[in-house]
Amino acid sequence: DTSLPKPVRVRLDVTDPAIIKLRTPESDEAGTRVRVLGRVHRARAQKDVVFLTLTDGYGYLQCVLTGDMVKTYDIMTLTLETSMSIHGEMRAIIGKAAGDKEAITTRVAPDADPQTLYDNRHLVLRGETSSSVMKVRAATLRAFRKAFEETRMLEVTPPAMVQTQVEGGSTLFGFDYYGENAYLTQSSQLYLETCLPSLGDVYCVCPSFRAEKSLTRRHLSEYTHIEAELDFITFTDLLDHLEDVICRVIDYTLAEPEIAGYIKQLNPDFKPPSRPFRRMKYDDAIQWLIEHEIPNEEGQPHQFGDDIAEAAERRMTDIINQPIFLTHFPANIKAFYMKKDPEDRRVTESVDVLMPGVGEIVGGSMRMDNWDELMAAYKHEGMDPKPYYWYTDQRKYGTSPHGGYGLGLERFLAWLCARYTVRDCSLYPRYTGRCTP
Numbered sequence: 035d036t037s038l039p040k041p042v043r044v045r046l047d048v049t050d051p052a053i054i055k056l057r058t059p060e061s062d063e064a065g066t067r068v069r070v071l072g073r074v075h076r077a078r079a080q081k082d083v084v085f086l087t088l089t090d091g092y093g094y095l096q097c098v099l100t101g102d103m104v105k106t107y108d109i110m111t112l113t114l115e116t117s118m119s120i121h122g123e124m125r126a127i128i129g130k131a132a133g134d135k136e137a138i139t140t141r142v143a144p145d146a147d148p149q150t151l152y153d154n155r156h157l158v159l160r161g162e163t164s165s166s167v168m169k170v171r172a173a174t175l176r177a178f179r180k181a182f183e184e185t186r187m188l189e190v191t192p193p194a195m196v197q198t199q200v201e202g203g204s205t206l207f208g209f210d211y212y213g214e215n216a217y218l219t220q221s222s223q224l225y226l227e228t229c230l231p232s233l234g235d236v237y238c239v240c241p242s243f244r245a246e247k248s249l250t251r252r253h254l255s256e257y258t259h260i261e262a263e264l265d266f267i268t269f270t271d272l273l274d275h276l277e278d279v280i281c282r283v284i285d286y287t288l289a290e291p292e293i294a295g296y297i298k299q300l301n302p303d304f305k306p307p308s309r310p311f312r313r314m315k316y317d318d319a320i321q322w323l324i325e326h327e328i329p330n331e332e333g334q335p336h337q338f339g340d341d342i343a344e345a346a347e348r349r350m351t352d353i354i355n356q357p358i359f360l361t362h363f364p365a366n367i368k369a370f371y372m373k374k375d376p377e378d379r380r381v382t383e384s385v386d387v388l389m390p391g392v393g394e395i396v397g398g399s400m401r402m403d404n405w406d407e408l409m410a411a412y413k414h415e416g417m418d419p420k421p422y423y424w425y426t427d428q429r430k431y432g433t434s435p436h437g438g439y440g441l442g443l444e445r446f447l448a449w450l451c452a453r454y455t456v457r458d459c460s461l462y463p464r465y466t467g468r469c470t471p
């Protein structure tokens with residue numbers, strides 16, 4: 035009706051369909067005509083009434099259709115995900131969603147096999163569960179940035195295309211870079227270390243890439259890596275900082291009522307972990323595994339020097355059922371750059387943070403800060419020091435005791451949102467055999 039005033043476009047602002055609160059301030063005024071644009075999230079038809087829940091990605095709006103409109107062709111054949119504009123009375127549909135065999139509910143039926151669901155990830159993301167996880171993900175990123183900024187850490191953006199490895203050659207993705215060999219970065223750590231002298235403590239939120247051969251529920255080929263590096267610290271400082279950041283991030287995330295609601299839905303039993311986190315040395319973990327008769331990958335009792343495999347690690351974490359700082363791993367199972375413990379040179383000043391249900395979510399350490407020791411480490415690992423000249427230079431020009439860590443965002447979310455696999459915590463997951471959609 036063109037005689038009516040022009041409507042104000044509004045966005046929905048709440049998750050409770052019973053309350054309609056609008057985002058746009060002008061729309062609060064009585065008599066303002068409003069227009070809501072969204073898609074049909076739920077629809078239920080009774081004799082002369084149709085109940086719709088409309089969503090615009092910000093909230094939900096319950097709409098009740100009555101009268102002659104209920105008998106129109108468009109409403110009688112209404113399908114989920116159909117988009118529409120509502121002016122207080124319904125207007126023409128903008129983009130009708132396919133029905134029958136092609137209906138969204140058929141394409142992404144909850145009992146569909148996982149591969150079909152990952153093929154249709156673009157449609158799965160329209161569901162309440164996946165979109166809630168993505169909203170928690172965004173809130174978690176906000177919270178990390180807030181926690182880091184409050185700790186006076188500076189965000190930097192290291193390159194993704196590199197010519198050095200950080201975490202061993204076996205998981206490198208290589209490619210041709212104008213005729214030279216290059217890789218997709220496994221970790222920005224070495225670059226973060228070069229920032230300390232001029233920028234102070236730094237962090238980054240960047241993708242890391244791992245050519246993982248194994249298909250597990252916690253390995254992706256591309257993941258979001260939150261990494262931090264701190265200067266002039268001790269190993270204890272590093273552990274205290276990590277505990278502080280993790281707890282702040284949880285507090286900030288839960289302080290957003292909308293986000294707290296999603297977490298409650300996804301993970302009803304979630305309780306913020308109590309402090310201090312349990313600190314356990316690798317050597318004591320080996321004893322614990324022996325006592326609890328959890329064998330190593332060969333089916334033998336664990337012994338000092340074993341890499342604690344994913345299954346054993348998760349069993350231990352699930353039984354202990356609280357966050358664990360697992361520290362002091364033997365040098366031979368850890369990366370070349372890790373600093374040795376001055377009190378026991380067999381082990382490194384290293385830490386993995388383990389969370390129930392997921393296992394390792396963080397890997398960190400103090401870094402070797404002595405030039406001679408670093409050169410010996412390259413040699414020991416059979417690495418050519420030449421491409422690392424810029425890293426080695428840090429030990430030449432005012433070296434310092436420093437350390438840092440990397441946290442896998444999808445693993446953190448799998449823990450916070452109680453998801454079975456990290457794949458469901460990534461917008462479009464990449465893992466062995468999947469690079470689509």
Ligand code: 4AD
Pocket residue numbers: 200201220221222223244246252253254255257259261262394395396397398399438439440441442443444445456
């Ligand atoms: O333990 P990682 O390999 O440590 C590093 O990369 C260090 N350079 C980080 C640092 O000190 N700046 O990886 C750190 C974390 C793991 O604890 C895990 O959460 C995550 O990154 N991660 C993965 N997440 C998903 N898929 C994979 N394939 C992952 N590999 C590591």
